[in-house]
Amino acid sequence: MAVNQGSFGRVRIFEDFLGFNTPAGNTAWALTGVCPVGQLSMTSVNEGSLAPTLDEPGGIMSITTDTADNDNAALFVGVFKPADGGCVMECRFKNDSITEGAIFCGFTETLALDTPVMPAESSTGTLTCNGSGSMVGMLFDPDDTTDIWKAVAGDGGQEETVYNATTALVADEWDVVRVEIGADGDAYCWLNGKMIHKFSDFLTTTDIQHAVLMIENRTGAANVLEVDYFYAEGGRDWTR
Numbered sequence: 001m002a003v004n005q006g007s008f009g010r011v012r013i014f015e016d017f018l019g020f021n022t023p024a025g026n027t028a029w030a031l032t033g034v035c036p037v038g039q040l041s042m043t044s045v046n047e048g049s050l051a052p053t054l055d056e057p058g059g060i061m062s063i064t065t066d067t068a069d070n071d072n073a074a075l076f077v078g079v080f081k082p083a084d085g086g087c088v089m090e091c092r093f094k095n096d097s098i099t100e101g102a103i104f105c106g107f108t109e110t111l112a113l114d115t116p117v118m119p120a121e122s123s124t125g126t127l128t129c130n131g132s133g134s135m136v137g138m139l140f141d142p143d144d145t146t147d148i149w150k151a152v153a154g155d156g157g158q159e160e161t162v163y164n165a166t167t168a169l170v171a172d173e174w175d176v177v178r179v180e181i182g183a184d185g186d187a188y189c190w191l192n193g194k195m196i197h198k199f200s201d202f203l204t205t206t207d208i209q210h211a212v213l214m215i216e217n218r219t220g221a222a223n224v225l226e227v228d229y230f231y232a233e234g235g236r237d238w239t240r
Contacts, residue, residue, distance in 0.1 A: 005238050009085070012233035013077050015039045017052065018059035034113050037061065037075060040230055043116050044073040045216075053226055063225045065101070065217050072216035073225070074116045077232050080107070082181040082205040085235030089211035090178040092228040098171045099142050101223035102216045105177040106137015106189070107209040118216050120152045127162045129154025134207045136187040136199060138177045140169045142218050149175075151189035151197035155204075163189075163197035174228065181209065183235075 015038045034043045037050060038061075046066035053060035065071045080087040091105050108119035110131025119135040121128045123143040127150075129135060134155040140147070149165035169175065178190035187199040211232035215225040 009236050009238070010233055011080075011236055013039050013231070015230045016059040017061040017227065017229070040075050040077050042073060042075050043113050044071070045115055046071045048073040058228060061227045063215065063227065065215060065223045065225075067217075067220060067222045069217055069220050072116060072118065072214060074111070074212050074214040075227065075230060076111060076210045076212040076214075077230070078210040078234075079208045080211065080232070080234030081208055081237060082185070082203060082234075083183055084237050086180065086182045087209060087211075087232070087234035088178065088180045089230075089232040090176065091213045091230050092174055092176045093213060094172055094174045094226050095140075095169060095215065096172055096224040096226075098147055098169050100217065100219045100221055101225070102139070102141040102143070102218055103169070103225070104137055104139050104212070104214045106135065106179040106212070107181060107187075108135040108137070108212055109133025109207045109209055110135070111210045111212060116214065118214060119212070120154060122150060122152075122162070127152060127154075132156060134203050134209075136181065136189065136203060137179050137212075138165070138189050138191055138196070149191055149196070151199075153187060153199045153202055155202075165191055165196045167191060181205075 049064045051062045110133040117130045122141040125145045136153040139150045139152045151163040180188040185201045185203045189196045
């Protein structure tokens with residue numbers, strides 16, 4: 001039996017945060033649980049807050065975590081299946097500190113909506129991949145021996161690969177991370193226009209992936225992540 005196919009074989013989202021203006025101006029509002037952020041969703045451990053950044057143009061959303069160690073917040077969208085023609089995500093963001101917060105940007109199969117966990121963490125040179133599913137992306141963790149970006153990948157809670165970008169995160173300066181997963185299982189991690197690493201035949205292409213940008217405290221103080229845009233795209237499943 002032939003499968004009816006329409007004209008839109010790709011599913012995509014681009015959030016530029018242009019529609020956020022609170023009545024009180026740049027007053028943050030607190031949200032818990034899963035909540036909408038434009039076309040995206042956000043979840044967090046403990047209460048976080050959101051506020052539009054109005055002293056910079058182009059649409060910027062500021063996410064502030066709660067103050068306890070390991071409090072976090074995750075912007076996410078999906079899900080995508082790489083087998084349906086591959087998937088890609090790209091974000092532009094900056095952090096106010098290189099010592100207080102860890103950042104993961106990429107794809108993860110596992111994402112708890114009530115108490116989200118960083119897909120990967122690195123402490124004193126040891127990479128830990130969390131969750132039961134596969135993941136791939138760029139990681140910055142100030143608990144590491146050296147404060148640099150890393151391309152990371154894992155599956156089933158096991159570290160598979162880590163590749164140092166030799167590029168440090170700079171406080172309050174923009175980074176652009178792009179992560180691609182091909183229909184063949186190859187995965188690519190890009191940082192500021194440079195491909196950091198290709199993971200060949202790494203991911204199971206039928207794994208269902210969330211595109212996620214996540215920040216997590218590494219000290220007992222609120223951490224701020226400003227996000228300029230969030231893009232994600234994948235293929236549509238025409239087989240059902």
